[in-house]
Amino acid sequence: MDAARVGVITFPGSLDDRDAARAVRLAGAEPVTLWHGDHDLQGVDAVVLPGGFSYGDYLRAGAIARFAPLMAELVAAAKKGLPVLGICNGFQVLCESHLLPGALLPNAGLHFVCRDQRLRVEHAETAWTADYSQGQELLVPIKNADGRYVADQETLDELSSSGRIVARYLDLNPNGSLDDIAGICNEAGNVVGLMPHPEHAVESLTGPSTDGLGFFTSIVKRLVNA
Amino acid sequence: MARVVVDVMLKPEILDPQGQAISRKLPQLGYEGVAAVRQGKRFELELDGPADDAALDRARKIAETLLANPVIENFEVRVL
Numbered sequence: 001m002d003a004a005r006v007g008v009i010t011f012p013g014s015l016d017d018r019d020a021a022r023a024v025r026l027a028g029a030e031p032v033t034l035w036h037g038d039h040d041l042q043g044v045d046a047v048v049l050p051g052g053f054s055y056g057d058y059l060r061a062g063a064i065a066r067f068a069p070l071m072a073e074l075v076a077a078a079k080k081g082l083p084v085l086g087i088c089n090g091f092q093v094l095c096e097s098h099l100l101p102g103a104l105l106p107n108a109g110l111h112f113v114c115r116d117q118r119l120r121v122e123h124a125e126t127a128w129t130a131d132y133s134q135g136q137e138l139l140v141p142i143k144n145a146d147g148r149y150v151a152d153q154e155t156l157d158e159l160s161s162s163g164r165i166v167a168r169y170l171d172l173n174p175n176g177s178l179d180d181i182a183g184i185c186n187e188a189g190n191v192v193g194l195m196p197h198p199e200h201a202v203e204s205l206t207g208p209s210t211d212g213l214g215f216f217t218s219i220v221k222r223l224v225n226a
Numbered sequence: 227m228a229r230v231v232v233d234v235m236l237k238p239e240i241l242d243p244q245g246q247a248i249s250r251k252l253p254q255l256g257y258e259g260v261a262a263v264r265q266g267k268r269f270e271l272e273l274d275g276p277a278d279d280a281a282l283d284r285a286r287k288i289a290e291t292l293l294a295n296p297v298i299e300n301f302e303v304r305v306l
Contacts, residue, residue: 060295067292096295103298105236108243150240150298176241 004029004223006216007044009074011036011065015052016087016199023199024048027216029223036068045223046083046127047074049090051143051197061104061146062092075099083127083219084191088144091183091193100184100193101159102151107144108176114143116208117196118170119182123163126189131218137170138211140201142182147175147195149184159184166192228277229306230285234294235266269293270306277305 006024008031010017021031032044036054041047054065065071071093078084078099086094094100107113118139121132132138151159156179159165166183173180175195183194198212236242242264249263271288273281285303294301 059292063292063295095297101297103295105240105298106243108241110243110247148241152239176243 002030004046004220005032005042005044006030006219006223007032007034007041007047009034009036009047009049009068009070011052011054011068013053013056014050014089016197017050017052019197019199020048020050020087023202023213023216026202027213027220029216029220034070036065036070039069039073041070041073041077041082046085046219047077048199049084049086049093050199051088051090054089054093057089057146060092060096061089062094062096065089065093066096071097078186078191081188081190083222085128085215085219086191086193087197087199088147088195091195092146094191094193099191100186101155102149102184104146104195105148105150106146107148107174112143112145113147113174115141115174117142117172117174117182119167119196120170121166122168123166123185123189126166126185126192126218127222128185128192128215128218129166130222131214138167138198138201138214139209140196140198140212141208142174142196144175144195147177149175149177149181149195151178162187164189167194167196228273228275228281230271230273230277230282230303231306232269232271232285232289232293232301232303233266234269234289234299234301235264236299238264240298267293 024031201207201212
């Protein structure tokens, strides 16, 4: 059987597209390079929106990337169930696109934060977290300036009661995110946004752990079993 | 040439650490009596034509589509 094909969209200013593609490969899928300026998802089975500073983060992080040509196709496909994982800048793009509720604002401490962060998986049944167990603790890097998740109280209550908070920060909230939120998903669970970087924790040589690999093996198993 | 201004502010309930940092600095500079500072953005749109109602409607569309994120920000449109 052919390997699952997972697209990684590169925007001008993306930084972590290669690491994301590498994580996809290590998980056993075929990474497919997608270009923001195209209008073709090339029939991929899932998409990763990588970290970085798309369009220089001008205006607001993710605000201009949201209108990239390929995003029109991506938003339509995501609404039909295409699994999408947005990491860091990708999470910001997903919120600006209204595929996920809320928004990401400058860190409460106003500093760029780069550290190894402990997380707890709160929702192990999304397309991207099924290889984890509920409550599992992970150690993955976080590196962002605009990582403070905010949403109105009604949205926060809804996320919490419907189990759509995918991961929370442990020990220390690095950016002032409400309710210690590190990641959320849409109602169907196919679209996940995550502020920390699992793609930087897939090999012991370069990461603080290999805890991040599970996001990528989750999607590969789902696609193979589909 | 007509010019339209779009002021964008974070919604009041959303924490503005940049405004707080500015606010904390004021007493050190000898400026007392400022209870709080909120930081926003101002955009100036230079129009090809007059700033009539249709142009203002278009400016509001631009503001809610791109200049502001209605999830976290409010905006006001006016003619300069």
